Amino acid sequence: MLSPFDNRQGFIWYNGSFVAWTDATLHLLSHGLHYASCVFEGERVYDGVVFKLHEHTQRLHHSADVLGFSLPYDTETLHRATAQLIKKQKITNGYVRPVAWRGSEMMAISAQQNRIHCAIAAWVWPSYFDPNLRKKGIRLQYATWRRPHPSTAPTSTKAAGLYMICTLSKHHAEKNGYDDALMLDHQGYIAESTGANIFFVIDDALHTPEPDCFLDGITRQCVIQLARQLNIPVLERKLKPEDIKNAQAAFLTGTAVEITAVAEIDGLIFKGSPLTDRLIEAFNAHVAAYCTQHKNEQTAS
Ligand SMILES: Cc1ncc(COP(=O)(O)O)c(C=O)c1O
Known part of the structure; x- marks a missing residue:
């Protein structure tokens, strides 16, 4: 069986820097967890290249806009982080998961003051189906x-x-x-x-x-x-x-x-x-x- 996703080797890009995979945690009282104020993408890496990277990043920005927040990083920064992560994780064929969510400053329906967090994880990934x-x-x-x-x-x-x-x-x-x-x-x-x-x-x-x-x-x-x-x-x-x-x-x-x-x-x-x-x-x-x-x-x- 594959190791669980919270206990793997490598790095995750988390709010602007690379952290050890197992240190990429968030607080229990995060708005994204309780109220689903969270958006994400799923990207596939073929031969070290993310297929349709621009389209995925555009959709991530769109999803955030619709949920009423802006991503704290521009497209260029996200793309640079993705490329560095793929290299660091030594991924030839795999999957990239950018995610953005509201943090913990307010813990009720209203979350106007909450920080927007953003992370990118990437891993080697076989076919979804056999x-x-x-x-x-x-x-x-x-x-x-x-x-x-x-x-x-x-x-x-x-x-x-x-x-x-x-x-x-x-x-x-x-x-x-x-x-x-x-x-x-x-x-x-x-x-x-x-x-x-x-x-x-x-x-x-x-x-x-x-x-x-x-x-x-x-x-x-x-x-x-x-x-x-x-x-x-x-x-x-x-x-x-x-x-x-x-x-x-x-x-x-x-x-x-x-x-x-x-x-x-x-x-x-x-x-x-x-x-x-x-x-x-x-x-x-x-x-x-x-x-x-x-x-x-x-x-x-
Ligand atoms: C609910 C849902 N529909 C459709 C798709 C297919 O979208 P895409 O081809 O952009 O991956 C996805 C995957 O992202 C999905 O999660």
């Missing part, structure tokens, strides 16, 4: 929790509080022998899984839910662009569970899952499509080209 499963396909179960209406939660962000229903849904699916959960939105349309977007192959076209109440993933946007370059039609639309009954294939997209085939949703079996393999190939080639292009810029500091 690599064999990524092509063969994972099994999803519909969740009972639904993605909320944008007027009831900051749905365009990676705010920690949004993940409460994701953990509940994933635990429920795992308990029932599935790999993950597929969440509907507040109106009963298909939304996304607990940490990734979803696509369906229907009659040689890609169909994917409109991201009107959940994260418009960076990988999702990239896959749509790649599909269009390959002349594969892409339809962003509202999809009810009955609309996918005749889908040939389905797959998830996300920084963690990359592109992972879905073999089954709650008893609905997909036979698979060569389109999924074409997109995986195109995505891998795109990642490799991105890394070559950004290697010098990201590793210069």
